[in-house]
Every structure is written in C-alpha cells, then in structure tokens.
Amino acid sequence: MDFELTEELSMLKDMSYKFAQNELAPASRECDANEKYSMDIVKKAAQNGLVGAWIPEAYGGADAGFLGNAIITEQLSRVDMGIGLNIVAAPFGCEAIYYYGTEEQKMAYLPPVCAGEMISAGAYTEPDAGTDVAGYRTRAVKDGEDYVINGSKMFITNGTVCSFFVVQCITHPDDKRHARFSMIIVPSDAEGVTRNKIPGKMGIRSSDTAEISFEDVRVPQENVVGEEGRGFYQLMHFFDTTRPMVAAQGLGLGQACLDASVRYAKERTAFGAPLGSFQLTQAKLTEMAVRIEALRGLIYRSAYSIDSGKPDFTLAAMAKYFGGQTAVFCANAALEIHGGYGYIEEYAVQKYYRDAKILELYEGTKEAEIMTIGKVLMSK
Numbered sequence: 001m002d003f004e005l006t007e008e009l010s011m012l013k014d015m016s017y018k019f020a021q022n023e024l025a026p027a028s029r030e031c032d033a034n035e036k037y038s039m040d041i042v043k044k045a046a047q048n049g050l051v052g053a054w055i056p057e058a059y060g061g062a063d064a065g066f067l068g069n070a071i072i073t074e075q076l077s078r079v080d081m082g083i084g085l086n087i088v089a090a091p092f093g094c095e096a097i098y099y100y101g102t103e104e105q106k107m108a109y110l111p112p113v114c115a116g117e118m119i120s121a122g123a124y125t126e127p128d129a130g131t132d133v134a135g136y137r138t139r140a141v142k143d144g145e146d147y148v149i150n151g152s153k154m155f156i157t158n159g160t161v162c163s164f165f166v167v168q169c170i171t172h173p174d175d176k177r178h179a180r181f182s183m184i185i186v187p188s189d190a191e192g193v194t195r196n197k198i199p200g201k202m203g204i205r206s207s208d209t210a211e212i213s214f215e216d217v218r219v220p221q222e223n224v225v226g227e228e229g230r231g232f233y234q235l236m237h238f239f240d241t242t243r244p245m246v247a248a249q250g251l252g253l254g255q256a257c258l259d260a261s262v263r264y265a266k267e268r269t270a271f272g273a274p275l276g277s278f279q280l281t282q283a284k285l286t287e288m289a290v291r292i293e294a295l296r297g298l299i300y301r302s303a304y305s306i307d308s309g310k311p312d313f314t315l316a317a318m319a320k321y322f323g324g325q326t327a328v329f330c331a332n333a334a335l336e337i338h339g340g341y342g343y344i345e346e347y348a349v350q351k352y353y354r355d356a357k358i359l360e361l362y363e364g365t366k367e368a369e370i371m372t373i374g375k376v377l378m379s380k
C-alpha cells in the first residue's frame with residue numbers, strides 16, 4: 001500500500017492549484033457578487049484538461065480517473081468552490097452516458113464536453129421530489145420513433161448554460177416503483193424546453209442553477225441512455241461516482257478555511273499576544289486539521305475504489321457525509337477565528353461560510369447519506 005500521490009497526480013495537483021490561483025481568484029469576488037457564470041473560465045479549464053478529467057482519452061478526457069478528478073476538485077475548491085463547480089460539473093450527467101451509453105452517444109457528447117464546447121446537466125430533482133428519487137413524476141411517452149416528455153425539474157446545475165440534459169423520466173409507469181425510470185438525453189434547444197435561472201442563492205453564487213420544464217418535448221428513442229427501466233439504478237451508480245467529488249469540494253473549502261485561519265491567527269493579536277498562541281484557538285485549528293486529513297483519506301480511498309472498478313457506495317456516502325460536515329465545521333471555526341472581520345465580505349471566510357452549506361444539501365442531503373450508511377450497517 002502506497003499513500004503517496006504518483007508523480008502524475010502530484011503534477012496534476014500543482015497545475016490545478018496554479019490554474020485556480022491564476023484564473024479563479026481574480027474573478028471570484030465579481031462572480032460571487034453578481035451571480036455570474038463565466039464560460040470563458042470553463043473553456044480555459046477545458047484547454048488545460050481539467051474538464052471531465054475522469055473520462056478516458058478515447059472520449060476526449062485526460063484519463064486521470066476519479067482520483068485525479070477529486071484532486072482537481074479539491075484544488076479548485078480551495079480557491080473558489082462555485083467557479084470550481086462550473087468546471088468540474090461541466091460534464092454533470094455524462095457519467096451515465098459513459099457507463100451506459102452507446103458508442104455513438106459517447107462519441108457525440110463526451111469529446112465536446114471535455115473540450116469545453118458543450119456543457120451538460122443532470123436533471124433529476126423535481127419541485128415535489130428530491131431525496132425521494134423514486135418519487136419523480138416527469139413522464140416520457142413513446143410515440144412512433146420518439147419519446148414525448150412532459151414534466152419539470154428543479155435546482156438543475158448548469159440549467160441555463162448547458163447544451164443538453166440527461167433527464168430522469170418515467171417510461172414504464174406500470175412497472176414496480178424502482179423499475180419505472182429511464183434516462184433520456186434532451187437537447188436544451190429542443191422545442192418545449194423552458195429554462196429559468198434561480199437567483200439569490202446563499203452560496204456558490206457563480207454556479208448556474210435553474211428550473212426546467214418540458215412541455216411535449218419530442219426526442220428520438222435512440223436518446224435513451226442504457227436499458228429502459230434501469231434509470232433508477234443508473235442514478236444510484238451515478239451517485240457512487242459524484243458523491244466523492246462533492247466531498248472533494250468540501251475538502252478544498254476546508255483546507256482554504258484552515259489556511260486562512262492559521263495566517264490570521266499569526267497576524268492578529270489580542271491581550272498582547274497572537275491569537276494562535278491561545279490554546280482555545282489552537283483547539284479549533286487542530287480540530288479542523290484532523291478532520292481535513294481524515295476526509296482526504298476517505299475521499300481518496302473512495303475515488304480509488306471507483307478507478308479500480310469496484311465502486312464502494314458506502315464509502316462514497318461516508319465521504320459525502322463527512323465532506324459536508326467538515327466544510328461546515330471548518331467554515332464556522334474559520335469565521336469565529338476571524339471574529340467580526342469574518343462576518344464582512346472583505347474577508348474570504350464569509351464566502352466560505354456561505355458556500356459550505358450546499359455540501360450538506362445537494363447530491364443527497366446529509367440525512368440521505370445517513371439513511372444509506374445506516375441501511376448498510378443494519379443489513380450486516
């Protein structure tokens with residue numbers, strides 16, 4: 001067993017962080033304040049091999065595996081988690097195409113996404129069903145050679161900037177609850193698609209989040225991804241790969257909180273001594289550092305399990321659960337260490353605090369992760 005990163009991964013880590021410092025840092029304040037999605041940054045990231053890095057070279061990716069992708073996510077999120085999300089989630093939804101799609105689908109969608117020429121979106125959540133992923137109601141009905149889709153989706157990342165959606169639809173309403181779904185690729189400019197950006201997010205404000213509605217949207221049957229009726233199970237597999245990546249966002253954000261706090265604790269004095277000389281401050285820094293290190297181990301192991309062809313969904317749920325918790329904990333501790341200054345926008349910790357909370361909500365709430373892990377424990 002070797003806990004060191006390979007030379008390639010180490011270089012990828014340095015390159016990603018440098019890219020984030022050069023490209024994300026200067027845009028961070030403006031994109032956050034104005035809820036601005038920067039396509040230019042996503043395109044530059046694609047030119048540097050940072051978009052869809054987990055995708056093999058044959059389909060346009062950097063072939064860095066999910067471990068490489070986790071490292072990229074961590075380094076970008078150290079600088080700006082929202083802009084970082086725009087980059088690492090530019091292929092969101094393509095996981096199903098890669099694992100279950102036909103060769104034609106893979107060649108049509110994966111290379112342009114990796115090149116930054118197309119953005120994809122995974123459209124699953126609905127206005128009336130989020131955690132209950134078998135409770136979605138969007139319907140796709142066969143009509144000749146086509147499917148006709150009706151329904152709406154909520155909180156869809158990249159919703160107004162994407163070129164296509166991978167949509168979870170009910171295609172087999174009379175089958176058992178979990179066997180009713182299929183994933184279908186829908187071009188975002190198809191007739192009957194309406195997309196409305198959701199403004200006013202608390203954090204990750206530079207990311208694009210939208211409500212999508214489908215009204216008699218007609219797509220050919222060959223847009224179905226994988227076997228009909230297997231959509232629910234494909235979505236479960238999707239979470240195995242995406243949850244460790246969300247955890248990696250928390251890792252990067254947690255590290256940023258720790259770095260900022262150590263710096264501040266050395267500079268700021270109270271009672272004639274640096275804050276960092278007080279054991280109460282050291283306790284907060286220590287707790288942050290230990291959680292970050294433990295999280296890194298969990299994420300890397302979880303990503304490694306995907307890359308070695310045996311994705312471990314319990315590890316993925318644990319990483320996501322602990323990633324959200326760690327980010328929220330570190331952001332809170334960092335803000336406290338900064339005192340009143342942490343509460344104003346001039347200091348980055350205010351943004352970290354706002355950005356952190358989403359990690360306990362999307363890609364499965366923390367309660368959803370507990371349900372997943374708890375079920376496994378009780379089945380033993």
Ligand SMILES: Cc1cc2nc3c(=O)[nH]c(=O)nc-3n(C[C@H](O)[C@H](O)[C@H](O)COP(=O)(O)OP(=O)(O)OC[C@H]3O[C@@H](n4cnc5c(N)ncnc54)[C@H](O)[C@@H]3O)c2cc1C
Pocket residue numbers: 092122123124125127128129130131132154155156157158201209358361362363364365366367368
């Ligand atoms: C910024 C942002 C981006 C997002 N991006 C995407 C995206 O790209 N694609 C996509 O499909 N979705 C996306 N989502 C949706 C996100 O995944 C859902 O919001 C999330 O899964 C929770 O669903 P919900 O909001 O419907 O909450 P609900 O499911 O209504 O849950 C509300 C609360 O009840 C709890 N709860 C629910 N069931 C139980 C239970 N059985 N036991 C105990 N507690 C329970 C939940 O944990 C939560 O605390 C995004 C959301 C946001 C905010």
